[in-house]
Amino acid sequence: MLTLFGWTSKKKVSRAEVLQKREERRKRSTQSIATTTPKTVAKKADKWVSPFEKLALWWAYDVGIDLGTTNVLIYIKGKGVVLDEPAYVAWNIHTHEVVAVGEDARIMLGRTPADIEVIRPLQDGVINNYDMTEFMLRYYIKSVLPASTLFKPRIVICVPSGITPVEKRAVIEAVLQTGARKTVLIEEPLAAALGTGLDKAASAGAIVVDVGGGTTDIAVLCTTGVVVSKSLRMGGDKFDEAIISYIKRRRKLLIGRRTAEEVKIAVGTVDRKAPVEEITVRGRDIVSGLPQAIKVSSKEVQMALEKPVNVILEGIKDILEKTPPELVAEICDHGIILTGGGALISGFDRLITRAIGVAAYLVDNPRYSVIVGTGRALREMDRLQDSLEELQ
Incomplete structure (x- = not known):
């Protein structure tokens, strides 16, 4: 065949042959793609991240939070548990200004002027005061992360297994408002199991x-x-309330939550055969209204705790x-x-x-157990992804 560059032995290819070869190449390509399952293709597509996201994955902090009713614990990947503080906030009810957070707020419980209120933003494992929960989370996260952090942290947070979608959404929104890049939820029983080594x-x-x-x-x-x-x-709070109720009903003495907790820790037991111990309790006499001190025994505490403990046994x-x-x-x-x-x-x-x-x-x-398990979930995120709920 004569061309502009001289004679060549290459045969002239018709347009039909070109189209046929193109179609064959397309089929071979389609067959090779078909050997990969749709899930694999999706996973490969999901693995692509932008250069900025790659930097964030490398340099950003991974934070685990056990947002409890009574305490907040924070775990940072590579550092371990870095914070263990009471879940209390003291604020001015008129100006809405926060006065104290954590242990500083807890020691003010029952000792504040009329315009200062000490609250726990969470009740029964769920958010009771959204604004104070957000403030408390932001305060604690800032206290454990460097101020110069360039990338927003990824946060894994524990939630009770039985919370409603509305309660779950409230937790998610509160965490995201603190500046989290991504929020991942883990149920508390699973975190507790991981924390025990299970x-x-x-x-x-x-x-x-x-x-x-x-x-x-x-x-x-x-x-x-x-x-x-x-x-x-049902939990430690209900144990304290049961002790307060029992002493008020049987001993005619009014005590506060802090005193009830001290009684529970000192002589609290649910074992009927346990040796009898006593503790001196001070409160206000219901009849006279005057201060009074009495002895409370471990047997009385055991009787007070029977009802709430039976709820757990039935569960x-x-x-x-x-x-x-x-x-x-x-x-x-x-x-x-x-x-x-x-x-x-x-x-x-x-x-x-x-x-x-x-x-x-x-x-x-x-x-x-729960916060250590949350830390383990941070380290083994890929393996445990089926058990975690990842949210933006």
Whole structure:
């Protein structure tokens, strides 16, 4: 064939042949794409991030928060637990100015002038005062992160297993308003299980009872994650209220929440066979209205706590009734794992063992189980992504 560049042995290709070869190449390309599943394609597409996002992933802080009714704990990836403060805020009810936060606010409880109110922004595990919750979170996050932080942090926050979508949205909005780049939710029972060293990829079946200040979360977990769970509006706060009510009704003495907590810590027990101890309690006599001091025994505290503790026992029984038989057999082998500050009450593990018929044991540092588990979720985000709820 003669061309502008001289003679060539290459045959002239018709337009039809060109189109045919193009179609064959397209088919081969389509077949190679078809060998990749849609999920794989989606994952590959999701992995692309902008250069700015790559810098954020590398330099930004990963923060875990246990936003409890009574305490707020913060974990920073690579540093561990960096904050453990009471969830109290003191503010001026007229000017709406915040006077104190955390322990500084807690020590003011019951000792403030008329225009200063000490509140806890969360009640029963959920947000009760949105503005104060946002302020408290922002205050605590700023106190543990450097002021020169360029990139916004990614935050993993614990929520009770039984909160409603509206309550969950309130938590998300409060965290995002603090300047979080991304918010990830983890249920408290799963975080507690991770904090005890329980690995959902290796453990066949286990039940976790996390007794917090405002709620008690009960969950059965296995290799696939949370099988069945329940959140009770029962915890350390209700224990304190029961002690206040009992002393008022039986001993005619009015005491405050701080005093009730001191009684619970000093001589609190749920074991009827525990040795009897006493503590001196000061309050106001209901009849005379004058200050008075009385002796309160551990036996009286045990009687006061019977009703709230029975609520937790019934919750455990209810969860076990809803658990598949195969998992119940495995739970009997592994026992009941107790976490949370409320589980520190003396004799709680023995009472559950007798009432349920399954051995219950208290983990080391139960107050920190949830926040340590949240930190583990930060480190193992990719492996645990199916159990986390990632939100913008």
